[in-house]
Amino acid sequence: MRYCSRILAFDCSIHFQWLGGIRVNTRKKATFKYHLTSFTFYGTSLVLYSLFFAIPAVLGFLYSFTSWNGISSEIHFVGLQNYKEVFTDRRFYNSIWNTLVITFIQVFFFNFVALLLAVFLEKSKIPQIKRVLRGLYFFPYIISYVIVAVIWNYMLNYREGVINIILEKIGLGFLAVDWLGSPSLVIFTMAGINIWAFIGFYLVIYMAALQTIPSSLYESSYIDGAGAFQAFRHITFPLVAPAFTVNAIISVAWGLNTFEPALILTQGGPGFASETISYYIYWAGFLGSRQGYGTAISFVLFLAILLISFVQVKLLRKREVEY
Template identity: 40%
Template sequence: MANTETIPVTAQGTAKKRKRLSYSIWFILPAFILYTAFVIYPTLNSVNLSFTSWDGVSDEIRYIGFDNFVEMFRSERVYNALKNTLILSLSLVVLENIAALILAILVDQVRWFKSLFRSIFYFPVLLSGIVMGFVWAIIFNFNFGVISQLLDRIGLSDWKIDWLGNPNYALLAIIITTVWKGSGYYMIIYLAGLQGIPPELNEAAAIDGANRWQRFRHITFPLLASAMTVSVMLSMIGALKIFDQIAVMTDGGPGFATETLTYIVYKVGFGELRQGYGTALSLMLFVLILIVSLIQIKLLRKREVQM
């Protein structure tokens, strides 16, 4: 008797699950079709194009095997772009996170107008990379830039630097600009982490005689491990893909002084009409970002566990 009652209930439950599953599939299907059309298919097609000499315009596509990859690994220009990319990425990860952590601590300790200061520091994030690049290009201009005019006014004209025209300073100008723009974004992440730390921990440490640095070193900093993991990951990925600032401020110059892997893909693919070679470079950039991200995740997660 018990078996005859259980079977219909089970069958009814299975039918409901199948019905819910069918509804879920219909909801997911439009997004899956769009994602396939605009992400999966172009990615797979890029792998195919990397083995061609296609110029991006003509209908003829000629397969050349691994010639693009051989040229890529023999090119001094590519190695220079890789060097610039690594220098830029490491500098931005360190400087953006240090600046963001300092800003977060300052905002967290402010008693009055906390929301105002948070908005001021976050405002550069809202600017587009193009607009921000134009603004800083004017600031760094050797002839009429704000920095040059200020040095002229105070009688220090000999200290003027051609930031964007000197290969020794152009990459530094890009770094300064990007740190100014991105620090506010990571400040919000650190600020959320700071506000999640119980105040009783710092109060107890202060009662025990710990100074500000000791409280930060042994309490605040370890408890910000998860926020730091997110910030470092995002800043590294963003630095590896930086494009807007370089396009507006230096166009990869002077010479190839600020040309990164992202920018060389654009220059080769659209400037020199070598889509096949540019696609091969973009695949190398994808592999680089993937490797760096996996290494970061492993190291930062291990650090979280240790802390």
């Protein structure tokens, strides 16, 4: 009897050890499968990022120290000559000025005007009007910029453009000008087209931020005698500060990278009146066959955007509040 009990205990111990081994092996297989799946997703993204961003960035940085024309197999090292030329190039400074003007105008509209429009839409008492206007504002953003540029190029044509024809029909023909051919107006025209095309993106971000503000805060402020301006100043603006920070950084970065309108609408003209930094990089690298010099300009632009974004984050984060 005692012998049988020992055999039974031994058999049970072996059985439990076998089950434990199955559990350990199953756990190891599950862990391995998890890591394999994670590596598949992460590894694919890492490979694509390296091929299309990291490696070209490193090669571009190396090319900025050469006089490579972008086609020839001969690459000559010139050291810091390209970077020295950048800071003595008058055309480079002209492109900086044009870019800063466009950026300043767009940042104002993309942040302050978009915020006021978002507040107006959120305060609307008729939901149908809110949905329609929100869709109308956002619709240009989903259209390809090439289509946007073609449409506005036709509308702004000096002789056959719809805008000048309408101005003449209503007796304001003296306001009909060459919107894309005037050196003094072309920058503002390009900025206006960008505002029309992209303000819906910033508007949606502000509307999402406004919807997170508790209505009880406004009700309490109105009970205390605060008006609409005081409520906006002390409640709305502080609580949408995180969205303001995001929009400010994005709008500045997009403004400094303005390229499509200069390429599609004006090709940097008339003269160099609408040439932006990004278009000048394109012109120097591809049209001017100076890939090394164009790459040097692009890295100067990259460092400028990085520095400006860092300063923006440090300054704007201080205004953000939590509730």
